[in-house]
């Protein structure tokens with residue numbers, strides 16, 4: 001399948017651990033998804049973590065956001081980057097309130113992963129314009145190819161170590177270049193779950209809204225962590241294909 005979208009270069013994605021697709025959705029498309037994300041953030045519908053407001057399973061219960069997670073164009077780009085069939089593992093709104101000073105600390109996504117999979121990665125889709133000052137994402141190119149340990153998990157971390165575990169464990173990462181990617185609404189970045197990344201504070205008057213979709217290999221299996229086993233599956237079981245559908249399979253997207 002040939003996709004004429006600039007930035008879709010699977011070799012660069014494998015080498016750098018991230019990719020940028022500046023115009024994945026049109027303004028009209030993104031307006032609809034943004035309105036759905038705003039409704040999803042109504043009080044009572046979300047968790048406020050340090051510096052970030054996140055929804056819970058938004059892609060499963062919000063029709064418009066499910067259509068975004070399963071969007072054929074998004075799925076085609078993700079599968080092209082990965083070079084394989086993928087499933088949707090998650091999809092959440094990530095909001096940084098105006099004047100939120102706390103950054104999203106440098107981390108990788110393997111720290112919280114519950115998957116045994118040859119590849120897992122996030123698409124981070126800007127639902128509003130995200131200049132650097134509004135909490136744009138930064139990536140450490142090539143950091144997913146760092147040497148072992150295989151991964152650090154949440155259970156391995158002492159209290160309050162989340163902000164520093166990556167540099168504590170892999171001190172060489174502090175000397176790697178960081179690439180900060182401002183995005184117009186409708187643009188997206190894709191990053192491997194081992195890629196070190198962070199997002200800055202939001203120093204503007206407007207909320208920073210993004211939707212993150214997690215993709216994993218079609219044959220992924222469940223791998224609970226020590227003390228973190230939230231799903232009704234046993235270790236090593238293939239993830240449920242009904243609950244976690246193949247990428248790009250939304251029927252109609254208006």
Ligand SMILES: O=C(O)CCC(=O)C(=O)O
Pocket residue numbers: 052094104109122124135197198199210212
């Ligand atoms: O949106 C943010 O501030 C952080 C997002 C992130 O870490 C991720 O998508 O993996």
